[in-house]
Amino acid sequence: MIFKGKVWKFGDNIDTDAIIPARYLNTSDPRELAKHCMEDADPDFVTRMKPGDIIVGGENFGCGSSREHAPIAIKAAGISCVVAKSFARIFYRNAFNMGLPIFESREFFDAITEGREITLDSIRGIITIGGTDQKFPISPIPPFMEQLIADGGLMKHIAKK
Amino acid sequence: MGNTITEKILMAHTDLKEIAPGQLINAHVDIALGNDITAPIAISEFRAAGGKKVFDKDKVALVLDHFTPNKDINSAQQCKTVREFAMEHGVTHFFEGGQVGVEHALLPEKGIVLPGDLIIGADSHTCTYGALGAFATGVGSTDLAAAMLTGELWFKVPSSIKFVVYGKLAKWVSGKDLILSVVGRIGVDGALYQAMEFTGETISNLPMADRLSMANMAIEAGAKNGIFAPDAITEEYVKPRAKRPYKFYASDADAVYADVIEIDASKLEPQVAFPHLPSNVKGVSQAGNVKIDQALIGSCTNGRIEDLRIAAQILKNRKAAPGVRLIVVPATPFIYKQALQEGLLEIFMDAEAVISPPSCGACLGGHLGILAEGEKSVATTNRNFVGRMGHPKSEVYLASPAVAAASAVLGRIASPEEL
Numbered sequence: 188m189i190f191k192g193k194v195w196k197f198g199d200n201i202d203t204d205a206i207i208p209a210r211y212l213n214t215s216d217p218r219e220l221a222k223h224c225m226e227d228a229d230p231d232f233v234t235r236m237k238p239g240d241i242i243v244g245g246e247n248f249g250c251g252s253s254r255e256h257a258p259i260a261i262k263a264a265g266i267s268c269v270v271a272k273s274f275a276r277i278f279y280r281n282a283f284n285m286g287l288p289i290f291e292s293r294e295f296f297d298a299i300t301e302g303r304e305i306t307l308d309s310i311r312g313i314i315t316i317g318g319t320d321q322k323f324p325i326s327p328i329p330p331f332m333e334q335l336i337a338d339g340g341l342m343k344h345i346a347k348k
Numbered sequence: 349m350g351n352t353i354t355e356k357i358l359m360a361h362t363d364l365k366e367i368a369p370g371q372l373i374n375a376h377v378d379i380a381l382g383n384d385i386t387a388p389i390a391i392s393e394f395r396a397a398g399g400k401k402v403f404d405k406d407k408v409a410l411v412l413d414h415f416t417p418n419k420d421i422n423s424a425q426q427c428k429t430v431r432e433f434a435m436e437h438g439v440t441h442f443f444e445g446g447q448v449g450v451e452h453a454l455l456p457e458k459g460i461v462l463p464g465d466l467i468i469g470a471d472s473h474t475c476t477y478g479a480l481g482a483f484a485t486g487v488g489s490t491d492l493a494a495a496m497l498t499g500e501l502w503f504k505v506p507s508s509i510k511f512v513v514y515g516k517l518a519k520w521v522s523g524k525d526l527i528l529s530v531v532g533r534i535g536v537d538g539a540l541y542q543a544m545e546f547t548g549e550t551i552s553n554l555p556m557a558d559r560l561s562m563a564n565m566a567i568e569a570g571a572k573n574g575i576f577a578p579d580a581i582t583e584e585y586v587k588p589r590a591k592r593p594y595k596f597y598a599s600d601a602d603a604v605y606a607d608v609i610e611i612d613a614s615k616l617e618p619q620v621a622f623p624h625l626p627s628n629v630k631g632v633s634q635a636g637n638v639k640i641d642q643a644l645i646g647s648c649t650n651g652r653i654e655d656l657r658i659a660a661q662i663l664k665n666r667k668a669a670p671g672v673r674l675i676v677v678p679a680t681p682f683i684y685k686q687a688l689q690e691g692l693l694e695i696f697m698d699a700e701a702v703i704s705p706p707s708c709g710a711c712l713g714g715h716l717g718i719l720a721e722g723e724k725s726v727a728t729t730n731r732n733f734v735g736r737m738g739h740p741k742s743e744v745y746l747a748s749p750a751v752a753a754a755s756a757v758l759g760r761i762a763s764p765e766e767l
Contacts, residue, residue, distance in 0.1 A: 200536055200537070200625060202731075202733045202734075204712075204713075204731070204733040204734065204735055204736050205733065205734055205735070208713065208735050208740075209385075209712040209713045209714055209736075210713055210714070210735075212385045212414075212415075212714075213415055213419070213420055213422035213423045213426065214422050214426075215388050215389045215392070215426075226740075227733075227734050227735040227740045228734070230740075246537055247536060247537035247540065247570060250536055250537065250570060251472065251567075251731060251733060252471075252472050252712070252731075253386065253469075253470055253471055253472040253474075253486040253487060253488055254385065254386065254488075255386070255389055255470075255488040255489040255490060256385075256389075259389075273537065273540065275537070275540070275570055276540065276541050276570065276572055277472055277486050277487060277488060277567075280487060280488055280491060281488035281489075281490065281491075284488060284490035284491060284494075285488070285490050329372070331372050331502070340490065341490050341491070341493075341494050342393050342396065342397040342490060342493060342494065343397075345397065345494055345497065345498060346397055346398070
């Protein structure tokens with residue numbers, strides 16, 4: 188798949204309380220959750236972002252609570268994918284299980300600045316920064332996780348089995 | 349080549365004869381846990397997948413502990429969804445109302461989680477049960493749905509970090525201080541995807557309540573699970589509670605570790621994690637003058653009877669400082685009653701504390717103790733992220749019950765030694 192969008196850059200250890208604060212967890216309605224996506228990291232994020240945009244994080248993106256509301260909020264807000272240096276493990280599971288595309292790339296994080304347009308080719312495993320010839324590799328996705336994505340998430344994968 | 353306790357428990361829940369870190373496995377689940385926040389999504393996924401029956405009604409636990417007593421209409425609706433599902437499927441371990449406690453205090457107390465078990469929970473602090481010598485890990489709601497449907501789940505076998513802790517703990521230093529210092533040392537992703545195995549003479553002598561506090565915060569270092577080899581202390585805790593067989597596992601002498609970290613615990617003073625990361629840890633003597641508006645004693649980390657006894661010992665014949673809201677949250681109804689019978693609640697009331705019903709509410713900024721803009725709380729909880737307990741510009745300082753109680757009395761972050 189090709190993902191093309193504007194980058195919103197965040198730092199290290201973006202926790203799931205920042206992605207979707209617990210005060211909004213009295214619902215699991217994706218549209219409601221989307222309204223508060225990234226609110227405690229950047230209160231204006233939801234009003235400024237456009238569908239198709241890409242979130243870029245540093246180390247340990249999605250740490251903290253296991254709330255699946257976090258990837259749901261990101262996906263429902265219209266973010267096409269998340270690229271980070273590394274992901275916290277429950278967020279990593281959740282994203283694959285519920286179908287939010289996420290990618291790991293270490294060198295890319297240091298080179299990218301907020302607002303730049305990027306193209307991420309998940310088949311070739313390459314991120315290109317728009318208007319430049321700067322290219323960065325993304326870490327290969329384990330075959331099992333690829334299968335999860337191909338099947339449309341964990342529940343559909345199980346149903347198929 | 350030998351295996352770690354984590355590898356052995358995982359392997360025992362598969363048909364495999366060998367297992368190694370990095371391997372992807374499907375394993376049987378002994379207990380699958382959800383709460384009023386995470387279970388509704390799991391239930392909807394379960395139904396969407398055509399689920400008609402949970403794989404085993406005795407192996408699912410549903411605990412309405414987060415936004416209860418129901419804080420608003422939406423929360424009440426979420427609880428209703430879970431309640432109806434529990435009734436429909438005859439879920440044995442369903443808790444609400446006067447039976448509910450903070451899940452990670454409740455399940456061990458009731459003997460629902462046991463040594464040797466493989467436990468998954470749609471709550472990140474499910475890792476708490478590693479204190480009993482179980483493999484327990486937090487997952488998401490879709491994972492819970494899959495486990496409730498099939499009784500199995502996929503796992504990547506983690507490599508293990510062995511912590512060897514030696515030395516006698518000083519007065520007022522607890523398991524909470526140990527784990528805060530470990531998270532401070534290795535960082536919030538210091539054990540990412542890994543198992544944290546706690547060993548050594550200090551651990552062998554550590555009471556179960558302290559082990560539970562430590563395993564609880566393994567996730568705060570990014571770990572998949574925290575684990576303690578079960579021993580006589582485990583047996584004493586588990587035996588009167590268990591209603592089914594359990595098994596003790598131990599790491600082989602030639603088990604392979606990704607890292608071994610030695611810790612001299614004798615030099616440790618009470619620890620405080622400053623905003624906004626659990627790894628931002630200092631000794632309490634280095635805290636400086638941090639005035640507080642609230643002190644919260646409770647949670648799945650430190651809401652057990654042992655924690656309340658320590659707090660009561662400090663609060664006896666003292667009062668919360670003017671302007672400090674002291675909130676005590678016994679983690680389960682049983683602990684609440686014990687505290688009543690032991691006279692602890694009277695001590696807390698005389699100290700002008702608010703005694704909350706068992707609930708996770710205050711810890712995650714749900715209800716029952718929200719902070720306003722600019723307010724600071726010392727809390728015996730496990731997370732101090734931005735906005736964790738309320739306004740995005742409020743601050744949370746993580747500490748032990750002893751430090752929280754002393755801080756409540758002095759109105760600033762303080763050591764009990766200062767009283």
